Amino acid sequence: MRKEHDFLGELELADELYYGVQTLRGIENFFITGKKIDLDFVKAMAMVKKACALANMSTGRLDEKIGQAISRAADEVVRGNFNDQFPVDPIQGGAGTSFNMNMNEVLANRALEILGYEKGQYDIVSPNNHVNMAQSTNDTFPTAIKVCAIMKSKPLLMALRRLADELDKKAEEYKEILKMGRTHLQDAVPITLGQEMGAYASGVRRGIRRIKSAMLEAHTVNMGATAVGTGLNAEPTYIKAVVDELSRIVGEPFITADNLIDATNNTDVFADISSGLKVTALVLIKMANDFRLMASGPRCGIGELKLPPRQPGSSIMPGKVNPVIAEVLNQTCYQVIGNDLTITLGVENGQFELNVMEPVIAYNLFNSMCYLKNAVNTFVDKLLIDLEVDKEQCEYWLERSVGIVTALLPHIGYENASALAKEALETDRSVKEIILEQGLLTKEEMDYILSPKEMTRPGIAGQDLVKNLGN
Structure with missing residues (x-):
């Protein structure tokens, strides 16, 4: 001893x-x-x-x-x-x-x-x-938070890029799979599953840009500020040297804050980073919920997606398999949002020349970055890579929907399209069946207008056909 x-x-x-x-x-x-x-x-x-x-x-x-x-x-x-x-x-x-x-x-x-x-x-x-x-906790501690956040951002951004890349692969793989688009949880107009996957990828890449932008400010540090930002006991030559040495050691370009007092008593950079994580989490929650809804069933739900079965879903219901990977992504994102509130309160509660709440800010920020990275990698590894599509179910809902009548407006007019939709709903028959029965279009014309290529791009579906009919 x-x-x-x-x-x-x-x-x-x-x-x-x-x-x-x-x-x-x-x-x-x-x-x-x-x-x-x-x-x-x-x-x-x-x-x-x-x-x-x-x-x-x-x-x-x-x-x-x-x-x-x-x-x-x-x-x-x-x-x-x-x-x-x-x-x-x-x-x-x-x-x-x-x-x-x-x-x-x-x-x-x-x-x-x-x-x-x-x-x-x-x-x-x-x-x-x-x-x-030549130091104080008040300059070394927040600087170390920034160094650590930069370190943790790299595997997190790598995980998000991996997710976006895998979603882009699915977008290409599913580009010909036409399905029903939905708004307000109701039938809308057709979309391809590939377009949906591409939209998810776009949202994830926007999150990557958001986080990277917030991380730029983490490279501005207050080393040499010592206790309150005045630099007491730290020579000017030391202040320059310590940032140069830190840049060399970490391998990142750190700079000294223009106003060391501001950089010592304000911690808003951590709120910026956390906000980037939170907003990215919101995008991921929406995506995970869409996957859960499209995979609902397997017999009594939408059933367009087949998620890989990872574990039995019930202690009482034999054969039940739940979307546990999408669920855990949701829960992780909720935790990130909760952590963001804690960080927000911590940043808000600084007084005078120091924010004494930096420990709880650091704890929650690091947890958010770690949890989000792990959950995203889990989603890719355990769900997305082995994702399957039930093409027949996609076609089934598409055939039963009345939303496709929107594509027919330029060809048969709004009144005819409305009557068509109403009859389809009342008789529980398909729109296509009624179109052919009433002779509104030929089968060839209808198939052309309602093809995936025509219905899922800007412009009028079957525009070439409109011109031919006009002639």
Whole structure:
């Protein structure tokens, strides 16, 4: 065991632990989620600390040997060597100070080992004086959030691109499958299943652009702002150097905010990112619900799609299979929307020169990005790739619908089309059958006008036929 102290007193820790007294106080004070700090966030904070050590060495303030030891320790944390040494709860008071000090203590104690000293000899390498030099939680913590969000955005955007690509493949595969379009949950006019899939892909790609646009602002950081944005204890040369080092370490082009005070007390960038996730989730919910409705049945629903069976759907009803993959995408998106509300409240509740709610903002933002990525990949892998279509069912609903009379307006007039629709509904007969019976069109004319090619593109269905009839 070893003893460490802060200005509140002395505590005892097991000697194998790399964290110290301030981390221990955080553990004792904050048991909220029962979870630990996101490991990508740990990696991001270690990158920030390495950038700070290198920048402080470049200004001459930090001893070269100590700075190199801190830098090496940060590299080891990035590689995941000390994942078990970050036990503080992600939701914590203090605007993230417990996590910042957790990192400072781990890096200080590992640097001491590297230099040949015992843990806890903070007179040689100090968590505050050396690892936290020219820093505050108030600039390192939000910067690490941004680094982590950028890291997490990459697999999320990859998952969304994969979804859009797969939907585009389905659009091409189903481009000749004509089905009934629906508005107000009622029969409308025909559309191809390929067109529907293409529309879903378009919505997903719009979400990708929305998220990418929001992520651009995450590259503006407040490093060097220290406590309130005035830059106290951070030299101008350090402020430039730390952003340059961070850009090199992370591999992303970070810049210093024009107004460090604004960048320290406002967290609206996280609301922008979360909003992009939320709106994308809304698009995904609509898509998942459409899949569920089109797959409803299999005997007593719409039944146009056949979702791959993934598990028995009931503990009491034999043979029942539920659309569980579409359902889990829905539920994940609901969680993202709920997280967005928490982030919104957190962003709103900053006071004066600091937003102390950054821990809960970070926790929910990272969860949203992770959950959404996982749910999208699940939807592609477990549903979309093996999706099947019941072409006969699509044709069945199309034949029974009266919506196709809309395509006949230029040929038989509105009054005839209305009467035709009314008779079809009252007699439960198909529109095509009544057209032929009344001699309104020949079979060849009707088949041409009501073909997928003619009914699902801009213009008048069978326009060439109109010209020929006019002649």
